[in-house]
Amino acid sequence: MNDRSHRTADAPGDTRAAVDQLAEATLAALRAPSVLNTQPWRWRLFGDTAELLVDRDRQLPALDPDGRLLLLSCGIALNHALTALRAGGYAGVVERLPDDRRPDLVARLHRGSRCAPDQRNYNAIYRRHTDRRPFADVLPPMADLDALRAAAVRHGVHLRVLTATELPSFADIATVADVVEHADRSLAADLKRWTTRTPEDQDGLPARTTTPPTERPVPARTFNRAQPPRLATGPGTDRGTAYTVLLTDQDEPRAWLAAGEALSDVWLTLTARGLAASPISEVVEVASARRALRNLLGEDAYPAIGLRIGVPVDPADAPPSPARRSGTDVLGLPGQS
Numbered sequence: 001m002n003d004r005s006h007r008t009a010d011a012p013g014d015t016r017a018a019v020d021q022l023a024e025a026t027l028a029a030l031r032a033p034s035v036l037n038t039q040p041w042r043w044r045l046f047g048d049t050a051e052l053l054v055d056r057d058r059q060l061p062a063l064d065p066d067g068r069l070l071l072l073s074c075g076i077a078l079n080h081a082l083t084a085l086r087a088g089g090y091a092g093v094v095e096r097l098p099d100d101r102r103p104d105l106v107a108r109l110h111r112g113s114r115c116a117p118d119q120r121n122y123n124a125i126y127r128r129h130t131d132r133r134p135f136a137d138v139l140p141p142m143a144d145l146d147a148l149r150a151a152a153v154r155h156g157v158h159l160r161v162l163t164a165t166e167l168p169s170f171a172d173i174a175t176v177a178d179v180v181e182h183a184d185r186s187l188a189a190d191l192k193r194w195t196t197r198t199p200e201d202q203d204g205l206p207a208r209t210t211t212p213p214t215e216r217p218v219p220a221r222t223f224n225r226a227q228p229p230r231l232a233t234g235p236g237t238d239r240g241t242a243y244t245v246l247l248t249d250q251d252e253p254r255a256w257l258a259a260g261e262a263l264s265d266v267w268l269t270l271t272a273r274g275l276a277a278s279p280i281s282e283v284v285e286v287a288s289a290r291r292a293l294r295n296l297l298g299e300d301a302y303p304a305i306g307l308r309i310g311v312p313v314d315p316a317d318a319p320p321s322p323a324r325r326s327g328t329d330v331l332g333l334p335g336q337s
């Protein structure tokens with residue numbers, strides 16, 4: 001692409017500042033949530049451009065053969081980086097999937113023009129967690145749900161709250177998907193790989209972040225049958241929880257990327273508003289479950305991921321965070337591949 005209108009860094013000192021700000025944004029993106037904490041992305045910096053690339057070694061071959069959740073996770077990292085740039089007073093300019101000959105090039109991110117700094121969602125990057133414990137009995141306020149719908153729409157994605165009538169069928173779809181994932185050897189192998197990582201790997205999903213089964217409207221997912229979950233569920237019941245699904249108009253890579261950007265925006269917005277969430281992705285990982293969910297919703301749209309959203313029982317009691325890779329692992333500087 002020859003359009004250089006996004007360029008704001010032409011003097012050498014300014015180029016250096018642009019690199020610093022982009023590097024900082026990519027470091028904030030290390031906090032991004034990803035499927036099974038695979039963190040399936042890499043960044044490369046060239047002048048005032050940060051390239052976001054898929055890391056294929058971190059794709060889930062059986063659970064995610066088409067790369068839906070891979071691109072969705074990359075979309076989350078992209079929106080986290082943009083959020084960090086905006087907090088620093090730069091608008092950010094993104095070219096999404098800019099080169100058909102390089103499908104692993106997810107995006108080019110440029111610093112863009114100056115804008116009013118926006119700190120709200122930036123602070124949420126460091127406060128956000130996946131909270132798998134049951135939430136309080138109270139419903140999330142309607143004004144918050146409206147704000148979350150608006151956050152999704154900014155990315156061309158719809159956030160659909162399931163009705164009480166739909167919820168039992170949604171629970172059935174999640175339950176069957178969970179059983180299928182452990183009955184199928186290759187699906188179970190993906191789960192095993194990412195739930196048995198060592199501390200040195202700095203990735204994957206440890207048992208200390210997962211909760212044992214309790215009575216709730218939608219059962220908690222089983223990640224590893226051989227490892228008992230270690231996070232105490234607490235007194236919540238999930239009776240006030242909003243079960244939502246992010247929907248896209250298409251079922252192709254650009255839509256999966258947009259769904260990730262929307263999920264990042266929704267999750268940071270809800271965190272900033274004092275709510276908590278955890279994704280439900282088994283319902284889209286198993287093809288038959290994905291079809292059943294689409295039928296249940298009866299929409300001319302495609303389910304990208306489920307998300308349970310609720311009021312935390314004790315806002316001061318954050319759940320533990322799994323490890324993240326280091327910046328040097330994820331960020332290639334000029335001259336490095």
Ligand SMILES: Cc1cc2nc3c(=O)[nH]c(=O)nc-3n(C[C@H](O)[C@H](O)[C@H](O)COP(=O)(O)O)c2cc1C
Nearest residue numbers: 033034035036037069129130278279280281282321
């Ligand atoms: C695409 C995607 C799918 C996910 N699927 C699930 C899921 O089905 N169940 C769940 O409990 N957490 C799910 N998660 C949450 C991740 O496991 C979590 O983000 C990761 O372990 C990092 O932890 P953190 O979010 O607390 O930083 C998903 C996250 C993403 C981005």
